[in-house]
Amino acid sequence: MALTVKLNNSIIIYDEISRTYCECQIGELLFSFFDIDFKEYKELYDKIKDINSVRSDVLKELEHLYPKTTMFLQNFLPKALKGMETEAVTDGDIAVQYLLHNKDKDFSFLDNYDLITLTDLGLKIEINQSYFSPISYDQWDDLDFYSLQLYFKDLLNFCFIENDSKISFLTPKERYYIYSIANPSERYQYRNKEVYWFMPSPLSKELEDTFEDIHYDYKTFRMGSSILTHLNNDLCKRIHESIKGLVKATECDKTVDFLTFDFSSLLSMNMPVKICENCGKYFVASGKYNTNCCDRIPPGQKHSCKKIMAQKRRKEKLNTDPIAKEYEKAYKRMYARVKNSNMTQEEFLKWNEEATIQRNIVSKKYAEAKTEDILIDFKKFLGNK
Numbered sequence: 001m002a003l004t005v006k007l008n009n010s011i012i013i014y015d016e017i018s019r020t021y022c023e024c025q026i027g028e029l030l031f032s033f034f035d036i037d038f039k040e041y042k043e044l045y046d047k048i049k050d051i052n053s054v055r056s057d058v059l060k061e062l063e064h065l066y067p068k069t070t071m072f073l074q075n076f077l078p079k080a081l082k083g084m085e086t087e088a089v090t091d092g093d094i095a096v097q098y099l100l101h102n103k104d105k106d107f108s109f110l111d112n113y114d115l116i117t118l119t120d121l122g123l124k125i126e127i128n129q130s131y132f133s134p135i136s137y138d139q140w141d142d143l144d145f146y147s148l149q150l151y152f153k154d155l156l157n158f159c160f161i162e163n164d165s166k167i168s169f170l171t172p173k174e175r176y177y178i179y180s181i182a183n184p185s186e187r188y189q190y191r192n193k194e195v196y197w198f199m200p201s202p203l204s205k206e207l208e209d210t211f212e213d214i215h216y217d218y219k220t221f222r223m224g225s226s227i228l229t230h231l232n233n234d235l236c237k238r239i240h241e242s243i244k245g246l247v248k249a250t251e252c253d254k255t256v257d258f259l260t261f262d263f264s265s266l267l268s269m270n271m272p273v274k275i276c277e278n279c280g281k282y283f284v285a286s287g288k289y290n291t292n293c294c295d296r297i298p299p300g301q302k303h304s305c306k307k308i309m310a311q312k313r314r315k316e317k318l319n320t321d322p323i324a325k326e327y328e329k330a331y332k333r334m335y336a337r338v339k340n341s342n343m344t345q346e347e348f349l350k351w352n353e354e355a356t357i358q359r360n361i362v363s364k365k366y367a368e369a370k371t372e373d374i375l376i377d378f379k380k381f382l383g384n385k
């Protein structure tokens with residue numbers, strides 16, 4: 001029910017139902033999926049795994065375990081089931097409702113996470129008081145988000161993170177080649193349908209209105225002549241000026257389709273996927289600097305992981321490097337002079353330039369032979385006590 005398009009370093013997701021689209025960085029679909037905690041969901045999922053043989057005692061247990069959900073379902077189901085033959089609704093169908101509409105646990109990702117709500121399943125999960133649509137057995141696998149998460153983490157680790165010397169020189173693509181042969185499961189192979197697609201433009205709406213009363217004639221297949229009679233010169237000119245080339249879009253009906261699309265984008269673009277040294281989450285290392293930390297701001301912190309780690313490194317360096325520590329001391333003193341107007345900005349810059357050169361020379365010397373004399377001389381040079 002959605003189309004995904006790769007454009008430069010981002011992915012565009014087009015919702016075919018609401019006709020809206022959103023954009024995210026390549027990798028974000030997977031990383032956001034990894035952020036969801038599916039543990040409690042998985043426990044309940046396993047309890048009712050075989051929906052075809054859920055017995056009434058299992059249902060009794062669910063009623064007891066999830067009282068708020070039971071209350072909700074007692075209100076919701078009679079309305080939703082109205083007009084349906086009640087014999088057609090099995091204990092399994094009811095049990096699944098505890099998973100899809102649980103009011104005792106926080107499974108809110110089912111209602112507000114794009115990679116679920118935009119799928120065919122998402123439409124079924126959406127509360128519809130006048131329509132009851134049981135989850136079919138072949139859709140049951142698609143609800144196993146926990147296993148999906150494990151699978152993609154393992155895949156990403158093997159292709160991008162693992163540094164075992166046996167495979168450390170292989171590219172992510174070469175690693176994926178190995179992985180895909182070892183895992184013949186059809187379920188996760190690239191099988192998304194590709195279509196040619198134009199990015200939505202204001203003209204699309206105008207054209208739709210123009211063609212409102214055209215009906216495709218399945219007998220003659222002569223649509224072209226009907227189109228011609230509806231078009232005018234001005235509209236064609238504007239199409240000529242504004243419509244750019246086709247893009248290749250991928251149809252996504254299931255959560256796994258989105259994740260596969262994102263993974264294949266990371267792979268085909270050779271993106272440097274890493275695990276952040278500070279927060280432990282996956283990220284794409286962007287920019288020219290070789291960084292091991294992400295730009296996320298951890299909960300309760302003011303700065304990004306990158307900045308937190310840089311500060312930590314600097315502190316560590318100061319603690320282990322007495323030359324850097326002395327320089328830092330003098331720097332702070334001089335900077336205070338500028339602030340108190342006892343030194344001009346130019347004088348400060350000149351001092352800093354000389355001090356930095358001297359610090360680099362002394363650091364090198366000190367690394368070769370750690371003698372107290374070198375340190376004392378440097379302190380004297382800086383005027384430190």
Ligand SMILES: [Zn+2]
Nearest residue numbers: 276279294305
């Ligand atoms: Zn981080």
